[in-house]
Amino acid sequence: MEKIICKKTSKSNGELLDSDNAFWKSCAKVKVETTGTPLANQPSPYIKGVYDEKKIGAVKELSVFSVHNTENIFFYFEWSSSNPNREIGDINVFPDGLGVLFPFGAIDQTQIKEMGSKEYPTNSWYWRPDFKEKPKNQVAHGLSTSTYTKKSSVQSHSSWNNKAWRLVMSRPLKVSGKDEETVEFKPGGTIGIGFAVWEGNNGERGGVKAFSKEWRELVLEG
Amino acid sequence: MAGEENTLTAREKELAKGFEAAKDNLRKSDKQVGMVMDLNKCIGCQLCSMACKTLWTNMEGREYMWWNKVNTMPGKGSPKDWEKMGGGYKVKFGGKVMEPIRGKHPTRKEFGDMWTYNWNDVITNKAGEVHLQAKNPDGTTPDWGMNWDEDQATGKYPNSFYFYLPRICNHCAYPACLDACPRNAIYKREEDGAVVIDQDRCKGYRFCLEACPYKVIYFNFIKDVSMKCIFCYPRLEQKVPNACARQCTGRVRWVGFVDDPKSLIYKLVKVWKVALPLHSEYGTQPNVFYIPPLAPPRIGTDGKLDSSKPRIPREYLRFLFGPEVDASLDIMNTELQKVKNGGKSELMEILIAREWTHMFGPYTVDPATLERKPDKKGAYSREDLTSLLENKKI
Ligand code: SF4
Ligand code: SF4
Numbered sequence: 377m378e379k380i381i382c383k384k385t386s387k388s389n390g391e392l393l394d395s396d397n398a399f400w401k402s403c404a405k406v407k408v409e410t411t412g413t414p415l416a417n418q419p420s421p422y423i424k425g426v427y428d429e430k431k432i433g434a435v436k437e438l439s440v441f442s443v444h445n446t447e448n449i450f451f452y453f454e455w456s457s458s459n460p461n462r463e464i465g466d467i468n469v470f471p472d473g474l475g476v477l478f479p480f481g482a483i484d485q486t487q488i489k490e491m492g493s494k495e496y497p498t499n500s501w502y503w504r505p506d507f508k509e510k511p512k513n514q515v516a517h518g519l520s521t522s523t524y525t526k527k528s529s530v531q532s533h534s535s536w537n538n539k540a541w542r543l544v545m546s547r548p549l550k551v552s553g554k555d556e557e558t559v560e561f562k563p564g565g566t567i568g569i570g571f572a573v574w575e576g577n578n579g580e581r582g583g584v585k586a587f588s589k590e591w592r593e594l595v596l597e598g
Numbered sequence: 599m600a601g602e603e604n605t606l607t608a609r610e611k612e613l614a615k616g617f618e619a620a621k622d623n624l625r626k627s628d629k630q631v632g633m634v635m636d637l638n639k640c641i642g643c644q645l646c647s648m649a650c651k652t653l654w655t656n657m658e659g660r661e662y663m664w665w666n667k668v669n670t671m672p673g674k675g676s677p678k679d680w681e682k683m684g685g686g687y688k689v690k691f692g693g694k695v696m697e698p699i700r701g702k703h704p705t706r707k708e709f710g711d712m713w714t715y716n717w718n719d720v721i722t723n724k725a726g727e728v729h730l731q732a733k734n735p736d737g738t739t740p741d742w743g744m745n746w747d748e749d750q751a752t753g754k755y756p757n758s759f760y761f762y763l764p765r766i767c768n769h770c771a772y773p774a775c776l777d778a779c780p781r782n783a784i785y786k787r788e789e790d791g792a793v794v795i796d797q798d799r800c801k802g803y804r805f806c807l808e809a810c811p812y813k814v815i816y817f818n819f820i821k822d823v824s825m826k827c828i829f830c831y832p833r834l835e836q837k838v839p840n841a842c843a844r845q846c847t848g849r850v851r852w853v854g855f856v857d858d859p860k861s862l863i864y865k866l867v868k869v870w871k872v873a874l875p876l877h878s879e880y881g882t883q884p885n886v887f888y889i890p891p892l893a894p895p896r897i898g899t900d901g902k903l904d905s906s907k908p909r910i911p912r913e914y915l916r917f918l919f920g921p922e923v924d925a926s927l928d929i930m931n932t933e934l935q936k937v938k939n940g941g942k943s944e945l946m947e948i949l950i951a952r953e954w955t956h957m958f959g960p961y962t963v964d965p966a967t968l969e970r971k972p973d974k975k976g977a978y979s980r981e982d983l984t985s986l987l988e989n990k991k992i
Pocket of ligand 1: 812
């Protein structure tokens with residue numbers, strides 16, 4: 377399984393939660409290929425019947441980098457989007473978006489294509505430009521079941537320029553409380569990780585998106 | 599289009615089965631409520647729209663919504679030109695195959711945005727200096743609204759015509775919205791078949807707005823969820839009829855169970871077969887039915903009544919209500935004639951609706967008799983109001 381190393385750094389939260397910080401520019405990002413979700417996985421007969429599978433998944437690649445400073449974990453993302461959709465301006469306008477997915481349990485038991493199952497649920501962090509840098513924390517037990525938890529400790533900082541989004545999502549390594557069911561990160565440990573990107577301009581929302589077909593292993597430096 | 603049957607993996611086939619079963623389940627209901635509206639009696643007063651607005655859509659993000667609206671026909675309706683926006687189904691093999699048709703999202707301006715007026719400027723300036731103007735939230739001047747083409751007739755005087763078409767969600771038996779939702783947030787209520795959107799499950803993806811061929815779903819921009827007519831189910835639960843129906847000036851609306859042979863709805867739809875669904879070719883099997891407009895006779899060039907052809911072209915009524923409209927109008931004409939000749943007609947008795955409370959089937963409770971606590975600060979109860987009035991405080 378392909379690995380993504382989450383490097384340990386001594387940089388401050390403030391420096392890191394800044395998508396334009398020079399640090400992110402210079403780091404050696406991992407390229408992740410993303411593809412459109414298959415129609416077979418759409419729980420809606422309407423989408424299955426009228427959408428064209430070949431047109432789903434406008435974003436083909438994501439650049440990812442991750443670090444932790446023993447307190448918080450940070451994910452940096454970069455992807456091209458020539459027309460950013462920042463808001464739901466109208467009924468036919470969909471904002472861009474990015475999601476990071478983690479299995480709560482064993483990677484090999486958790487279906488990335490189906491966002492997990494009853495027995496093997498997934499946790500995801502969902503960023504959208506209209507969420508005002510407060511990404512949502514979600515739990516899913518399979519397709520069409522993802523639900524926002526009451527609380528989310530995920531923070532973000534994003535910018536769009538040169539036809540690309542730059543985004544940092546961050547969160548304390550460990551979060552507790554019953555209102556935020558979520559995964560825990562342990563320095564020295566590993567966890568599965570997956571990605572999804574929505575190109576609003578292509579009408580992408582919900583299960584109509586681009587995603588990484590396979591789990592990667594996120595290895596946190598001790 | 600989905601991959602061919604034989605290229606699907608075993609898991610994909612299993613998923614497909616599960617998805618279908620989920621939708622079948624959401625579509626199920628033990629009973630089906632419905633409404634019949636008599637277009638011969640609707641006077642376009644919009645009291646129904648206002649009843650609905652004050653009850654359901656005067657809240658945050660809902661201000662531009664009209665879960666009940668009355669459109670002038672033939673007209674572009676609301677959203678503007680909704681009949682050209684697609685959605686619904688191509689029904690094949692007698693309903694064994696329901697092939698969804700791609701629909702278009704209406705825009706906010708096609709619905710008509712929530713515009714405001716420059717009242718203050720008009721009042722605080724010298725008379726005639728500033729004119730009353732409407733502005734959309736984005737500063738543009740509105741050019742469409744809920745009944746923008748109000749009372750615009752078609753045809754030439756003295757044979758021009760228009761009529762009103764009140765519209766709500768049709769609480770369809772095969773709702774395209776329900777099928778479209780990837781979150782399984784839309785379902786038919788088991789107890790009455792009303793189609794509702796679970797506001798906690800809805801994530802505002804708006805596939806339902808695309809798929810509903812009647813374009814009666816709205817998007818709440820503040821709450822990021824889709825919303826529509828709920829057939830006043832909280833009232834039904836208290837045996838109170840829908841606000842639009844109870845408030846109707848014209849005794850236009852009957853409410854009841856479509857599948858109950860004793861209901862007047864059943865009589866109008868199934869026995870007399872005069873009440874017809876709007877655009878049944880959309881395939882969603884609506885549970886709102888209309889008594890088509892008979893319209894007054896034409897006036898000939900000699901100034902005399904000309905009954906050789908109808909005032910409202912039959913083609914247009916067939917477009918709206920299908921070929922069954924001919925039989926419906928014939929039956930009504932026959933029954934009307936019977937009464938004119940001094941006879942009796944069960945159908946005409948129902949349509950006249952002498953006892954308006956009989957129009958609502960099992961929903962006989964007067965909402966004023968319910969025990970209610972004002973839920974908002976500053977809202978008055980009936981008693982408060984009476985005592986304030988008696989003490990001349992207001
Ligand atoms: S009229 Fe539209 S929103 Fe209402 S049930 Fe039918 S398809 Fe759904
Ligand atoms: S209240 Fe009745 S008469 Fe008035 S517009 Fe509505 S349906 Fe027509």
